[in-house]
Amino acid sequence: MTAALEVQSLCRSFDGIVVADNISLSLAAGDRVALIGPNGAGKTTFVNLVTGTLKPDAGRILLAGVDVTAVSDVERVRRGLVRTFQITRLFPDMTVHEHLMLALLQRAEKTGRLFASLDSFKDAGAEADDLIAQLGLAPVADVKVRALAYGHQRLVEIAIAVALKPKVLLLDEPAAGIPHDEVLRIIEALERLPADLAILMIEHDMDLVFRFAERVIVLAAGKIVCQGTPEEVGRDPAVRAVYLGSYASRDRDALGPGPTVGRGRA
Amino acid sequence: MAPIPGRPAASPRPGCRSRGVPGRELVAPTVVAILGALAYLAFPDDLAFFTRIIVAALFVMSLDLVVGYCGVATLGHAVLYGAGAYAAGILCVDGLTDPLLLIAAGSVAGVVAGLVTALVILRAHGLPQLVLSIAVVQLAYEAANKARDITGGSDGLSGISPGPVFGLFEFDLWGRTAYVLALVLLIATLVVLRRVVRSPFGLLCRGIKQDPDRIRAIGGTIYGNLVKMYALSGAVAGLAGGLTAVTTGVVGLDSVSFEWSAEALVMLVLGGAGTLYGALVGAVVFTGFEHYVAAVDPYHWLFVVGALLIGVVLALPAGLGSLAAWLRRLLPQGAP
Numbered sequence: 001m002t003a004a005l006e007v008q009s010l011c012r013s014f015d016g017i018v019v020a021d022n023i024s025l026s027l028a029a030g031d032r033v034a035l036i037g038p039n040g041a042g043k044t045t046f047v048n049l050v051t052g053t054l055k056p057d058a059g060r061i062l063l064a065g066v067d068v069t070a071v072s073d074v075e076r077v078r079r080g081l082v083r084t085f086q087i088t089r090l091f092p093d094m095t096v097h098e099h100l101m102l103a104l105l106q107r108a109e110k111t112g113r114l115f116a117s118l119d120s121f122k123d124a125g126a127e128a129d130d131l132i133a134q135l136g137l138a139p140v141a142d143v144k145v146r147a148l149a150y151g152h153q154r155l156v157e158i159a160i161a162v163a164l165k166p167k168v169l170l171l172d173e174p175a176a177g178i179p180h181d182e183v184l185r186i187i188e189a190l191e192r193l194p195a196d197l198a199i200l201m202i203e204h205d206m207d208l209v210f211r212f213a214e215r216v217i218v219l220a221a222g223k224i225v226c227q228g229t230p231e232e233v234g235r236d237p238a239v240r241a242v243y244l245g246s247y248a249s250r251d252r253d254a255l256g257p258g259p260t261v262g263r264g265r266a
Numbered sequence: 267m268a269p270i271p272g273r274p275a276a277s278p279r280p281g282c283r284s285r286g287v288p289g290r291e292l293v294a295p296t297v298v299a300i301l302g303a304l305a306y307l308a309f310p311d312d313l314a315f316f317t318r319i320i321v322a323a324l325f326v327m328s329l330d331l332v333v334g335y336c337g338v339a340t341l342g343h344a345v346l347y348g349a350g351a352y353a354a355g356i357l358c359v360d361g362l363t364d365p366l367l368l369i370a371a372g373s374v375a376g377v378v379a380g381l382v383t384a385l386v387i388l389r390a391h392g393l394p395q396l397v398l399s400i401a402v403v404q405l406a407y408e409a410a411n412k413a414r415d416i417t418g419g420s421d422g423l424s425g426i427s428p429g430p431v432f433g434l435f436e437f438d439l440w441g442r443t444a445y446v447l448a449l450v451l452l453i454a455t456l457v458v459l460r461r462v463v464r465s466p467f468g469l470l471c472r473g474i475k476q477d478p479d480r481i482r483a484i485g486g487t488i489y490g491n492l493v494k495m496y497a498l499s500g501a502v503a504g505l506a507g508g509l510t511a512v513t514t515g516v517v518g519l520d521s522v523s524f525e526w527s528a529e530a531l532v533m534l535v536l537g538g539a540g541t542l543y544g545a546l547v548g549a550v551v552f553t554g555f556e557h558y559v560a561a562v563d564p565y566h567w568l569f570v571v572g573a574l575l576i577g578v579v580l581a582l583p584a585g586l587g588s589l590a591a592w593l594r595r596l597l598p599q600g601a602p
């Protein structure tokens with residue numbers, strides 16, 4: 001079966017600093033993969049390369065077997081590659097319901113409609129209400145997101161992504177910045193995502209990674225240093241070295257200034 | 267609130283107030299119609315002045331579409347207005363006398379000018395965009411000045427004498443026909459634009475204004491949609507220009523000037539951007555000041571406007587139009 005997302009030998013550097021060093025990975029439909037690594041490992045750069053907001057120096061990106069390396073970021077979204085943002089990127093003056101309407105109507109390619117009232121799109125309205133209810137956002141459906149608690153905003157990010165019915169979803173630190181006891185709500189939301197969706201989650205929170213992912217890929221200095229099941233990765237000395245800041249072992253001399261250490265709970 | 271047809275009587279979402287209430291979008295046009303009729307009855311000697319207010323209101327609403335709803339920075343919007351005014355004026359001098367056709371021609375010219383402006387200024391963002399818009403309006407101004415054979419140059423284009431509306435209503439000395447025509451066009455435009463800003467396209471444009479990169483991340487495009495809004499804005503600005511040519515009988519260079527563009531922006535900020543009715547409030551207040559305060563003190567009226575602008579921006583950043591919402595919150599809420 002063709003992989004939902006395939007990344008082949010992706011390379012990118014900024015002013016001579018390598019931020020993506022020959023990264024290859026493959027996600028099949030239904031995969032739950034976590035991409036972890038210390039700060040500055042190049043995780044968000046990798047997401048930007050895959051979504052197309054950054055151009056790679058070399059390498060290829062394939063969506064369902066089709067090379068999309070030269071395809072624009074917008075067109076990749078339309079072909080089913082959707083991301084969420086590490087720092088919430090919502091429209092402060094729109095309500096939760098409006099966010100979902102916008103995403104649903106965009107998916108249906110109806111955002112060009114000038115003279116139709118939003119209320120006349122009953123199917124989209126009902127679908128938006130469904131998604132809102134699923135994520136427990138019903139009490140705040142008509143609140144502008146600028147007035148929402150951060151945890152709710154993170155759920156809206158996820159809801160927008162789901163509304164776009166992606167085939168591949170890149171979750172950029174879905175639990176970043178929210179209190180630990182609210183992470184549970186994010187986990188519940190993630191566990192309800194469609195089973196056939198291929199998900200690559202970038203995350204610092206190891207509890208979340210271990211609970212969510214079947215496979216973990218460890219990135220350091222733009223390079224994949226290790227991958228395997230969460231247990232295998234947790235045992236791997238290379239990973240410990242990366243997270244604990246000991247660069248004595250093999251391959252560690254290229255890391256440059258040390259990553260922020262001690263945040264990982266692996 | 268009466269139960270809404272097609273929905274359960276008890277709203278499933280507490281806090282849902284604004285969605286799906288039928289007829290809500292007709293409130294503002296109805297208010298404008300009533301005020302307009304009252305003005306007609308109460309001040310029959312000031313109808314030419316009221317017509318000027320309506321023209322300004324249409325122009326500022328057109329500006330609101332691109333500034334308030336899309337976040338485009340422009341000080342060159344008079345290009346769209348002037349194109350409409352000159353198109354209607356020149357066609358009328360050349361023998362086309364039906365006023366509605368002339369106004370329609372002005373609107374089309376506004377669309378063309380809007381598309382051309384959009385192609386230039388939407389290539390940049392922020393400050394460079396503002397500077398480009400000034401460059402465009404200065405070029406248009408000079409072009410109109412140089413082409414004096416067809417535009418009348420700095421003397422203005424005169425001799426515009428349109429026929430009666432529908433072949434029935436002559437433009438009279440008191441400006442009654444002109445005023446009623448302007449008021450009807452204003453109400454019709456308001457109905458259409460309120461529809462547009464509440465459409466999927468309007469929602470998309472609000473998103474583009476707030477975070478264009480996020481719109482791309484849900485698969486929406488930016489440039490094409492902004493050009494589309496610019497064309498619509500040109501249709502309204504051109505309509506205002508055509509209306510002024512038809513109702514005043516003259517078109518001057520000031521209709522494509524930087525000053526007129528800047529005044530429109532001042533009116534929009536005064537009234538409040540991104541609501542459409544703020545544009546109306548701003549046009550009424552600014553043009554009213556110009557009319558009454560300038561009559562009392564022709565040398566210092568802009569001083570008063572400046573002070574008002576500073577006061578509004580500091581005390582009511584959302585514009586004078588937000589006073590209405592503020593007052594509404596003070597009033598007791600209607601029965602649930």
